[in-house]
Amino acid sequence: MAAFQTTVIVACLFIMFRSFRPDKASREASRAWGRHPFTIHALAQERGPDTEDGFVWKLGNAGIEEAIARTLRREIQSLVSLHYGVKNFPVRPDDELRRIYLFSLDDWTGYPDDPDLLGTAWMLVQAAKRRMPKEPELQLAQLRTVLDLARWVQELPSAEEADIAAT
Numbered sequence: 001m002a003a004f005q006t007t008v009i010v011a012c013l014f015i016m017f018r019s020f021r022p023d024k025a026s027r028e029a030s031r032a033w034g035r036h037p038f039t040i041h042a043l044a045q046e047r048g049p050d051t052e053d054g055f056v057w058k059l060g061n062a063g064i065e066e067a068i069a070r071t072l073r074r075e076i077q078s079l080v081s082l083h084y085g086v087k088n089f090p091v092r093p094d095d096e097l098r099r100i101y102l103f104s105l106d107d108w109t110g111y112p113d114d115p116d117l118l119g120t121a122w123m124l125v126q127a128a129k130r131r132m133p134k135e136p137e138l139q140l141a142q143l144r145t146v147l148d149l150a151r152w153v154q155e156l157p158s159a160e161e162a163d164i165a166a167t
Helices: 002-019 024-047 052-061 066-084 117-127 136-141 146-155 159-166
Strands: none
Touching (some): 117 146
């Protein structure tokens, strides 16, 4: 009896998945998400441990303020910990936002709680006491790396300067 039930379940699953034909982009995204947690774990092991001060120093050499660098690293580490279960992920300035962290600008990409580049940018802008531009999506879409995101935040006007200019 158990063999019959197993056969019926497998047949139903086969029919269900065979009738479901997502477009090519959806299939590729599903495969990327399926293997990404393993990839991010392997990348963390390959890189080995690092320190927040080392990351801040690297971004400081590129002209980024310490507060922005620290906030950026903590935010990315918390996202990697939440989404992929890797605590203290070694964030690098040249990490690609979409390829490594799977950041997205879409409202919903098919997976709940995807890492959201716009949400992360809001957190960074608030922590750095900057003013978010009116339509940041177009600017954020052009950012490629962690360093690009840090530079973008740093180039925004401070909240005080924007308030003075508005009056």
